[in-house]
Amino acid sequence: MKNMKYMIFWMGLFIPIMSGAQTVSPDVADAFRRAGIPVRKSVPIRDFTARMLDGSTQKLSDLKGNVVFLNFWATWCGPCRTEMPSMESLYQQFKNRPFVMLAIDLQEDRQEVSSFMRRMELTFPAGIDEGSIGGMYGISAIPTTFIIDRNGYIIAAIAGSRNWNTHEVFSAIDALLND
Numbered sequence: 001m002k003n004m005k006y007m008i009f010w011m012g013l014f015i016p017i018m019s020g021a022q023t024v025s026p027d028v029a030d031a032f033r034r035a036g037i038p039v040r041k042s043v044p045i046r047d048f049t050a051r052m053l054d055g056s057t058q059k060l061s062d063l064k065g066n067v068v069f070l071n072f073w074a075t076w077c078g079p080c081r082t083e084m085p086s087m088e089s090l091y092q093q094f095k096n097r098p099f100v101m102l103a104i105d106l107q108e109d110r111q112e113v114s115s116f117m118r119r120m121e122l123t124f125p126a127g128i129d130e131g132s133i134g135g136m137y138g139i140s141a142i143p144t145t146f147i148i149d150r151n152g153y154i155i156a157a158i159a160g161s162r163n164w165n166t167h168e169v170f171s172a173i174d175a176l177l178n179d
Helices: 026-034 078-094 110-119 167-177
Strands: 004-010 013-018 049-052 057-059 067-073 099-106 126-129 144-148 153-159
Touching: 026 153, 026 167, 067 078, 067 167, 078 099, 078 167, 110 126
Parallel strands: 067 099, 099 126
Antiparallel strands: 004 013, 049 057, 049 126, 067 144, 144 153
C-alpha cells in the first residue's frame, strides 16, 4: 500500500496504518471515555458487502459520511440478546441523523434471523455474514462492536455486551456526529 507506514494488531486484525491516519478530536475522545468506550488511533475500515435481511446488499464503504455502529452477533448468543434492546434505543435516538446501525449476524439462516428480529421488535438494519466478514474483522467473541467515524475510520472496538441506552453513550455518539 502506497502510504502505509506500519501495521498494528488490533482486535485480532493486522491493520495497515496509513500516513495521515485520523484521530478523533479531544472533545470526542473525552465523550467516549466518559461513556466507558476507549478510543484509539483511528484505522481505516476493511470494506465488505453484506446481504441484508430484506434481500438487498450493503457495502460498508457506501456508508461513508455517516457514523456507523457495526455490530457482530448471533441469535443464539445470550449477551447479544441482552444488548440488542439497548441497541434499538440507540438506533431510535439517532436514526434521523447521519448515523447507521449495521448488525451483522454470523452465518445463520436468514429466515431465523428475520424471525428473531421481529420477536425482539428490532428495527435497525441487519445483514448476514455468509462466511468472510467476521474473519476479515478478526471476530473471536460476540457481540463485538466497531464505531466508525464519518470518514470511514474505526475509532473504537468493543468486545462483549454493554448497555448502549445511556446518556453518556448518547453524548459520545452526538459528539462524534458533530465532530
